[in-house]
Amino acid sequence: MSSLIQVVINGILLGSMYGIAAVGLSLIFGTMRIIFIAQGTMIVLFAYLVYWSFEKAGIDPYLSLLWVVPLALILGLGLFYTLFRKAAALEDRNVSLLLAVGLMYLIDNLILKLWSATPRGLNITYSDAMIVVSGIRVSWLRLALLGLGLGSALAVYLFLKRTRVGTAVRAASEDMEATTIQGINSVWVCAVSFAIGIALAGVAGVGMATVYSFDYQFGFIFAIKALVALALGGIGNVFGALAGGLLLGVIENLAAYYVGIEWIEVASYGIFMLVLIFLPQGLFGRRALVKKV
Amino acid sequence: MNTRKLISLGIGALAVVFFATLPFYYDVHKGQFGVFFFNVFVYVIVAQGWNLVGGYTGLISLGQNAFFGIGAYTMALLWFNDVTKTGYYFDPVLMIAAAVAPAILAVLVGLPLLSRLRGDYFSFGTLGMGMIVTVLFINGGMFTGGAEGRMLVPKMPEGVVFNLRTHYWVALLVAVLSTLVVYFLTTSRVGLALKAIREDEVSAASHGISVLKYKVLAFAVGAAMAGVAGSIYGYYLLQVTPSNVLTQNWLFYPILMVVLGGTGTIAGPWVGAFLIYLMSWYGDSVPYFTGYSPVLSGVVIILVMLFLPGGLMGLAQKVPGWGQRGGE
Numbered sequence: 001m002s003s004l005i006q007v008v009i010n011g012i013l014l015g016s017m018y019g020i021a022a023v024g025l026s027l028i029f030g031t032m033r034i035i036f037i038a039q040g041t042m043i044v045l046f047a048y049l050v051y052w053s054f055e056k057a058g059i060d061p062y063l064s065l066l067w068v069v070p071l072a073l074i075l076g077l078g079l080f081y082t083l084f085r086k087a088a089a090l091e092d093r094n095v096s097l098l099l100a101v102g103l104m105y106l107i108d109n110l111i112l113k114l115w116s117a118t119p120r121g122l123n124i125t126y127s128d129a130m131i132v133v134s135g136i137r138v139s140w141l142r143l144a145l146l147g148l149g150l151g152s153a154l155a156v157y158l159f160l161k162r163t164r165v166g167t168a169v170r171a172a173s174e175d176m177e178a179t180t181i182q183g184i185n186s187v188w189v190c191a192v193s194f195a196i197g198i199a200l201a202g203v204a205g206v207g208m209a210t211v212y213s214f215d216y217q218f219g220f221i222f223a224i225k226a227l228v229a230l231a232l233g234g235i236g237n238v239f240g241a242l243a244g245g246l247l248l249g250v251i252e253n254l255a256a257y258y259v260g261i262e263w264i265e266v267a268s269y270g271i272f273m274l275v276l277i278f279l280p281q282g283l284f285g286r287r288a289l290v291k292k293v
Numbered sequence: 294m295n296t297r298k299l300i301s302l303g304i305g306a307l308a309v310v311f312f313a314t315l316p317f318y319y320d321v322h323k324g325q326f327g328v329f330f331f332n333v334f335v336y337v338i339v340a341q342g343w344n345l346v347g348g349y350t351g352l353i354s355l356g357q358n359a360f361f362g363i364g365a366y367t368m369a370l371l372w373f374n375d376v377t378k379t380g381y382y383f384d385p386v387l388m389i390a391a392a393v394a395p396a397i398l399a400v401l402v403g404l405p406l407l408s409r410l411r412g413d414y415f416s417f418g419t420l421g422m423g424m425i426v427t428v429l430f431i432n433g434g435m436f437t438g439g440a441e442g443r444m445l446v447p448k449m450p451e452g453v454v455f456n457l458r459t460h461y462w463v464a465l466l467v468a469v470l471s472t473l474v475v476y477f478l479t480t481s482r483v484g485l486a487l488k489a490i491r492e493d494e495v496s497a498a499s500h501g502i503s504v505l506k507y508k509v510l511a512f513a514v515g516a517a518m519a520g521v522a523g524s525i526y527g528y529y530l531l532q533v534t535p536s537n538v539l540t541q542n543w544l545f546y547p548i549l550m551v552v553l554g555g556t557g558t559i560a561g562p563w564v565g566a567f568l569i570y571l572m573s574w575y576g577d578s579v580p581y582f583t584g585y586s587p588v589l590s591g592v593v594i595i596l597v598m599l600f601l602p603g604g605l606m607g608l609a610q611k612v613p614g615w616g617q618r619g620g621e
Contacts, residue, residue: 035416035417083595083599086599087598087599092351094347094351094353095598095602097353097416098353098548098552098594098598099594099595099598099599101545101548101594102591102592102593102594102595102598103591103595104591105545105587105590105591105594106588106590106591106592106595107591108587108591109585109587109588109590109591110588112584112587113584113585113588220541221424224417224420224421224424227417228421262428262431262432263428263432265424265425265428266425266428266429266432269421269422269424269425269428270425272417272418272421273418273421273422273425276406276409276414276417276418276421277405277406277409280409280414
């Protein structure tokens with residue numbers, strides 16, 4: 001029994017990474033109506049930057065949040081204005097999708113050239129620190145992931161509810177055309193939500209650097225996992241997306257524990273297909289992410 | 294038939310005659326251009342399949358590598374286990390089976406995905422399918438040979454010498470055939486329906502087009518083409534493993550080729566396949582540039598999508614006097 005609880009807890013903690021990425025995807029999808037497939041690659045890129053600053057300058061990964069998040073915001077704005085600005089206004093979403101595919105392919109291979117194919121992982125002094133409660137062992141670093149997840153979800157929630165731009169983003173997610181007619185600058189709204197999505201990738205990158213071992217191909221898989229989490233949780237709800245991530249983490253860990261570690265992927269993509277087909281609005285979504293024909 | 298069509302037809306026929314007769318005055322087995330063109334032809338087949346789905350129907354399929362791999366594995370496993378008992382090299386029965394198997398999967402996956410979802414989510418559904426297929430083949434154990442795959446060299450019939458000339462011709466033939474299939478499908482009533490769906494699905498449906506039927510048809514034909522290409526490539530490698538036939542290169546490169554050449558054009562995949570493969574072929578021999586060709590591929594997709602959405606063929610249409618795009 002206690003091993004089952006252990007598996008579930010580990011699932012929740014690791015799943016909060018999927019959750020952060022899913023919240024970012026959900027924000028970008030809300031305004032730009034594209035699934036930003038390069039999200040996972042951005043996360044890995046930030047994980048490498050955190051790794052690099054730790055190895056070269058000894059900067060603690062959690063302290064790195066202070067420079068990673070602003071950098072990610074600027075990078076997000078830059079990417080939006082150079083690549084996606086025109087494509088976001090087009091009716092044909094395939095242009096944006098292919099742009100994201102190209103960006104992913106570009107960054108993946110750039111990482112491969114810069115840092116080689118060897119998987120990387122951080123070795124921090126407090127890596128092994130554990131907290132033990134009635135036989136259940138939880139590492140502090142993994143617990144911190146959940147903190148990152150809850151913290152960023154809360155920050156995005158407050159941004160959406162309490163700021164003027166956030167209100168505009170929410171309005172744009174409901175109806176872009178009506179929002180534009182109200183005099184809201186739709187380009188700026190898209191740019192802000194895109195930049196925050198990339199900033200969340202920065203936060204997830206910090207988390208990834210501390211816990212995972214990662215390589216240049218990890219981003220693509222991670223983006224798909226985030227997408228599965230988003231499909232599970234449903235769009236239009238920040239905490240729903242986070243919960244989808246936690247749930248996916250639990251499902252993966254249960255599959256690894258009961259069926260075998262090599263079947264994790266089948267379990268998560270299988271659930272993805274089932275959700276897409278039978279529950280397109282997700283578990284906590286307010287409206288269907290996918291319009292029915 | 295207007296002048297423009299005649300010129301295009303002439304160029305196409307000349308190119309086919311040139312490539313078909315090349316082995317008579319050039320040793321395609323020893324010379325490096327043989328391997329080069331063989332690979333280009335294999336990519337053209339996959340790219341034409343994607344072109345039919347993505348270019349003409351507007352469905353971005355991200356699962357073509359799964360169809361390619363299933364085609365290769367269908368051929369390899371049937372051959373390996375001597376199911377047909379013929380033991381031919383380039384057995385037409387096996388190649389047809391390699392087309393049918395992915396087409397069946399495409400229908401099975403396409404029906405639920407396309408009847409309920411549209412746009413991006415079709416793309417990600419197919420992506421999920423590709424991931425599942427890859428993992429299933431890696432974990433296939435005794436049936437698929439796992440990560441080691443299946444070694445086909447011992448299965449070569451006695452007396453048959455491995456000569457790339459055969460591969461070259463078969464790949465060329467199938468590439469030309471798949472181009473013709475796409476051409477005739479898209480110039481027929483089916484093609485009109487596909488383009489109508491791409492432009493405006495609701496309007497197409499209200500004009501009595503069975504949207505689901507045509508989408509699934511295009512998806513299945515595209516999958517069949519990827520499957521045949523996979524079987525030809527399997528005959529070339531003589532060892533089919535997840536890492537060589539299910540790799541995402543079989544997904545991204547064909548897309549890149551179609552996008553660069555011009556989505557929704559007949560010649561686009563040929564132009565794109567030739568240029569992109571040239572880039573990855575010679576990219577590594579340029580000093581200071583080794584290993585950067587995939588990076589450049591990413592840059593090319595982005596630049597083409599930003600500045601040349603019609604691809605190179607789209608650019609050719611803009612030449613004065615060349616007239617409007619035919620059949621659009």
